[in-house]
Amino acid sequence: MATISEVAAKAGVSTATVSRALNGKSTVDPDLVLRVRRAAEELGYQPNGPARNLRRQEAAVVALIISDVENPFFTAIARGVEDVAHEVGYSVVLCNSDENAEKENRYIDVALQERVAGVILSPSGPTTSVEKLTKRGTAFVAVDRPLPGQSSDVVLVDTRLAAREATAHLIDQGYQRIGCITGPAGVRTADDRLAGYRDALKSRRLRSTTKLVRRTEYKAAGAHRAAQELLDQAEPPDALLVANSAMAVGVLQALQEHGIRPGKQVGIVAFDDAPWAELVDPPLTVVAQPAYEIGTVAARLLLARIGDNTRPTTTTTLAARLIERGSSHRG
Amino acid sequence: MATISEVAAKAGVSTATVSRALNGKSTVDPDLVLRVRRAAEELGYQPNGPARNLRRQEAAVVALIISDVENPFFTAIARGVEDVAHEVGYSVVLCNSDENAEKENRYIDVALQERVAGVILSPSGPTTSVEKLTKRGTAFVAVDRPLPGQSSDVVLVDTRLAAREATAHLIDQGYQRIGCITGPAGVRTADDRLAGYRDALKSRRLRSTTKLVRRTEYKAAGAHRAAQELLDQAEPPDALLVANSAMAVGVLQALQEHGIRPGKQVGIVAFDDAPWAELVDPPLTVVAQPAYEIGTVAARLLLARIGDNTRPTTTTTLAARLIERGSSHRG
DNA sequence: AACGGCTGGGTAATCCATTACCCGCCCGCT
């Protein structure tokens, strides 16, 4: 692998000139630039990233640590982050924490060690700590979930309100015993969706009971079990608020196994507008979250903070949108 | 941010000893190890990755360049790669090439610049070149699609055979005018699926006509249009082989819009066993690909090659599995 | 003509962890 000095030798200039010519940071004789370019080309010169990053004390890379690569909500965020970051020459590396605090921590360490310019993180739980990042002064933005007790830029969806509206919608449709299947306690979005659900029941003077609430991991399997349990009760729910699309898969499966068609007997509203939501019968009523936009906003905030880490922290709250389809209509 | 010399000063030893104590590469007095550890701890020392990588001439990172982060097939591969890589202390960075040769190239450059230990790539098309990687001697494995004209380790699914079997299954079910919606020309999996489809028609002495074949990008929108066109023909197909799950969404939508229920009137088999395949009515017959396994196999091959780049290249072909459900039955 | 200012480009310091090389000490053997 060619180094900068080989390029310099071939072009008959100093390494400093090569660097300046290739990075365009300073004025260099156009003739020399050409000679340097040609030499670099011929040698297949690729600057040594570690050397550059060592010198610059920072890599033009942002790390995006998400809790589940297989969740379309997060991959849509990733796409948003990428689109913005690439525009300004940053690379994005995607790290999958698997809702696992230990893996998350490990990735934070890696990000720190590699001296990335910034980190965007969806905190896996209440124990998440980005203290290490802030201590070192690494730019940081939280997405989807705020960071417990810390101040940082954060991009959220007003998920509590969305859950409230979704639940109110179910009530309006005449459902009476509405249940909720949400994510693990301590995961902020899961807590918020539950809280919004309770808000709605309360404001409509419906009794809220833990018998109609289940919490499991944000996956199909857990939601499947939860739905089974709820449906097998003496007094089963006549509607369910489901906290994400993977869970919706589990819930719809359970309904199928019980021979229950969504809508008429059991109303369903699920978070996240999956591409298949319109394909099931009846089509699934969903709370669509602006995932891509979360990504773009977060990336822009991060870039701003990379530029100036003293700027005041902000909280951006985006609205979710209820998309009514057949699964929440008795008709 | 603390450096190794600060740790050394604090522990009262040389930097060499700090490095040896923390990396455990050489025997160090246990007392000193303890002192060093404590000093590092107290200073919150994080080794400087770029410096380390510069010295070692390689980062303990593998890059995984996939063509679509939002495609569950690829995210499942990612998970497989991660699980294996993490076991041996490698980090995985995920890069999204978007089926875009230019982005792909750019990520290859980044991987090269950052001196990653290895690259796993799903080549976006016929123009993909990993020459740069092989020239520098970076370990490399291709997944899902072989690399045109180059020899490298590659992990594939026998997708042509799978397409043939899926088509044969449709024929066995009594469908007569079977169509095919596949990915862009030049994308190997798309070509292979089409070839397998034709193999089956031929071996059963059915005429194959381009009127029943459409090629579009591997996305819902393209497949939707393609299905519309096919269905609006004078002699529409009575069955469709669809080349991935995103496309299946588009196709099923089109059927809905035509008021056609899959199965009875138009049989459907789609590649990729999406979580929602059992939820649609009738449930979708699919060709399940062992995506996770592709990831684990590829990662193991890559690690072997990182260890010894002179080993002969191998081709691993995994079998796909047809899962018969309602959408391919006339009954 | 002399001098100040500006510009282009070279020299060498710098970033920090790893490791080749070397030294001193201790142990055991003859």
Place this chain on the structure above:
DNA sequence: AGCGGGCGGGTAATGGATTACCCAGCCGTT
């Protein structure tokens, strides 16, 4: 006692790009 071998640990070279600093030359001004 003397010597060889082995081990722990220090010194300094190393990796490669960037950039502070400096110098030479050219222009314009007085």
